[in-house]
Amino acid sequence: xxxxxxxxxxxxxxxxxxxxxxxxxxxxxxxxxxxxxxxxxxxxxxxxxxxxxxxxxxxxxxxxxxxxxxxxxxxxxxxxxxxxxxxxxxxxxxxxxxxxxxxxxxxxxxxxxxxxxxxxxxxxxxxxxxxxxxxxxxxxxxxxxxxxxxxxxxxxxxxxxxxxxxxxxxxxxxxxxxxxxxxxxxxxxxxxxxxxxxxxxxxxxxxxxxxxxxxxxxxxxxxxxxxxxxxxxxxxxxxxxxxxxxxxxxxxxxxxxxxxxxxxxxxxxxxxxxxxxxxxxxx
Numbered sequence: 001x002x003x004x005x006x007x008x009x010x011x012x013x014x015x016x017x018x019x020x021x022x023x024x025x026x027x028x029x030x031x032x033x034x035x036x037x038x039x040x041x042x043x044x045x046x047x048x049x050x051x052x053x054x055x056x057x058x059x060x061x062x063x064x065x066x067x068x069x070x071x072x073x074x075x076x077x078x079x080x081x082x083x084x085x086x087x088x089x090x091x092x093x094x095x096x097x098x099x100x101x102x103x104x105x106x107x108x109x110x111x112x113x114x115x116x117x118x119x120x121x122x123x124x125x126x127x128x129x130x131x132x133x134x135x136x137x138x139x140x141x142x143x144x145x146x147x148x149x150x151x152x153x154x155x156x157x158x159x160x161x162x163x164x165x166x167x168x169x170x171x172x173x174x175x176x177x178x179x180x181x182x183x184x185x186x187x188x189x190x191x192x193x194x195x196x197x198x199x200x201x202x203x204x205x206x207x208x209x210x211x212x213x214x215x216x217x218x219x220x221x222x223x224x225x226x227x228x229x230x231x232x233x234x235x236x237x238x239x240x241x242x243x244x245x246x247x248x249x250x251x252x253x254x255x256x257x258x259x260x261x262x263x264x265x266x267x268x269x270x271x272x273x274x275x276x277x278x279x280x281x282x283x
Contacts, residue, residue, distance in 0.1 A: 002233070003229050003234070003238055004233070004238075006228045006229035007226075007242050008241060009225035009229075010226045010238075010245075011241055011245045013218045013221035013222045013225060013245075014218075014245030014248075014249075015246070015251075015252065016218055017218040017222065018246070019087060019249050020218065021075075021087075022090070024211045025080070025082035026082075029207065029208040029211075030193040030205075030208070031080065031193070032196065033189060033190065033208060034189070034208055034211060034212050035072065035075060035185050035188070035212075036185065036187075036189035036193070037208065037209060037215075037216065038219055039182050039183070039189060040182075041212070041216025041217060041219075041220065042181075042182040042185065042216050045220040046178060046182060050175060051173055051175045051176040051179060052173045052175075053176060059167060059172040060167075060180070061180065063164070063167025063172045063177055064167075064176060064177040064181060064184075066163045066167070067164055068180050068183070068184030068185075068188075070156050070159040071184065071185070072185055073153075073156050074094075074153045074156035074160060075153070075185075076188075077149050077150070077152055077156065078149075080149050081146040081147075081150035084142040084143055085142075085143050085146025085150060086265075087249050087252075087253040087257065087259065088249060088261075089146075089147065089268070090150045091246035091250065092269055093127070093128065093131060093151055094153055094154050094246070095246045096272055096275060097155070098276055098279050100155050102117055102120070102121070102279050104162045105162065109166065109169075114281070116281045119274075120276070120278030120281075121275070123278060124275035126267075126268075126271040126275075127268045127269075127271040127272040127275060128151070128268075130264045130267050130268030130271065131147060131268045164177065178223065226238070226242060229242070244273065247269070250269065
């Protein structure tokens with residue numbers, strides 16, 4: 001019961017954070033500096049965690065950098081996608097990174113793909129097809145670009161998960177890897193802002209700071225609740241619940257932003273739910 005409650009906590013934090021990304025994407029603030037603020041809050045939250053650098057410093061630094069690159073790029077693309085596409089579609093496709101994780105684990109780590117998980121891959125493909133058709137007919141060129149951006153973001157998010165798993169198998173310290181991820185967000189976000197968005201104005205953007213701090217707290221909550229849920233519950237139970245956060249984001253978007261629900265969107269979301277459930281069944 002406790003594992004389910006913790007997984008629900010992760011779901012709530014993820015749904016709110018995705019919705020916050022959508023709200024921020026709708027304004028003109030620099031996305032890179034938004035990511036930097038999140039990274040700073042994340043770093044402060046992790047400073048008290050013990051890191052065993054002597055365990056395998058080389059592996060920790062290497063896989064912390066690799067996963068940090070994947071994490072940073074995936075979230076920047078997610079925000080860029082949400083500027084052009086609905087929050088419900090973006091959140092659903094982004095959470096389907098579990099598909100690429102399962103396939104990648106079979107290809108790179110020698111794991112096997114069960115018949116039930118294969119059904120999950122088929123359902124995920126159906127989800128993408130539903131949203132691809134919707135994007136072409138309902139949102140024009142910008143919506144289509146948003147669809148492809150979030151699809152790439154989902155693949156990069158899967159790369160982060162796979163690099164975590166492979167890095168830990170190579171002896172990388174989990175706390176050290178996550179700490180380096182936060183540094184990537186801080187430096188990478190600032191670099192993105194200066195290179196792509198120009199230098200920020202002299203006046204401080206208090207709304208950007210507020211959005212960033214709140215999102216940083218939610219990201220910390222995602223990490224905390226997920227880790228705690230996995231410690232006291234089965235991954236096959238915890239992960240599907242946490243990955244269903246796109247349903248919460250969809251509800252918030254429909255209620256607050258008045259995003260329209262048509263039959264293609266509903267069918268795609270339903271397929272996404274089935275995909276995550278099937279992919280989470282290990283045997």
